[in-house]
Amino acid sequence: MQRYTRTAMLLHWLIAVLIIGAFTLGVIMTDIPGFSPTKLKYYSWHKWAGVTVLGLAALRLLWRLAHPAPAYPVSMKTWEKAAAHHLHLLLYMLMFAVPVSGYLYTLAAGVPVVYFGVLPLPVFMDADPALKPVLKAVHYWLTMGMAALVAAHVGAALKHAIINRDGVMRRMLP
Structure with missing residues (x-):
C-alpha cells in the first residue's frame, strides 16, 4: 500500500487540528457578549491560528506539488x-x-493583526465600514462551507476505513 510522506501527514494533521481549533474559537468568541479581555484573547488566538493555517497550507501545497498523492x-x-x-x-x-x-x-474593521503579539502583519487597506459586513459574511460562509467539506472528508475517510476496508484512510495515518 502506498502512503503519503511523513511531511504530508504532519502538515495534514497540524492543519486539521488548527482548523478545528480556529473554528471552535470562532464559535465560542462570537457568542461572548460585549467586549472583554477573554473575548479579545480568543480573537487573537483565532487570528494566529488562521495565519498559521495559511502559512502551513502554502507549505503543504508546495509539498504536494513536488510529492503527488498515492x-x-x-x-x-x-x-x-x-x-x-x-x-x-x-x-x-x-x-x-x-x-x-x-x-x-x-x-476592514480597522484592527491590525499582530502575529503572536509580536509580528505586525501588513496593513494594506484602510478601515472600511461599508466593506466590513460584506467581508464578515464572506468569511462566515466560507468557514461554513469548509466545515461541511471537512465533515464530508471525515465521513468519506471513515467509510473507507469501516465499510470498504480498502486502506484509503491508512495512507494518511502515521
Whole structure:
C-alpha cells in the first residue's frame, strides 16, 4: 500500500487540528457578549491560528506539488475518485480563502493583526465600514462551507476505513 510522506501527514494533521481549533474559537468568541479581555484573547488566538493555517497550507501545497498523492485503490469507483479529487481541491482552496477573508475582514474593521503579539502583519487597506459586513459574511460562509467539506472528508475517510476496508484512510495515518 502506498502512503503519503511523513511531511504530508504532519502538515495534514497540524492543519486539521488548527482548523478545528480556529473554528471552535470562532464559535465560542462570537457568542461572548460585549467586549472583554477573554473575548479579545480568543480573537487573537483565532487570528494566529488562521495565519498559521495559511502559512502551513502554502507549505503543504508546495509539498504536494513536488510529492503527488498515492494512487487510489483500483477498487474505488471512477466517480469516487473524481469526488475525492474535487473535495481535496475545494479544501485546498478554502485553506487559503478562509484565512485571507478573515484577514481582510479584520483590516476592514480597522484592527491590525499582530502575529503572536509580536509580528505586525501588513496593513494594506484602510478601515472600511461599508466593506466590513460584506467581508464578515464572506468569511462566515466560507468557514461554513469548509466545515461541511471537512465533515464530508471525515465521513468519506471513515467509510473507507469501516465499510470498504480498502486502506484509503491508512495512507494518511502515521
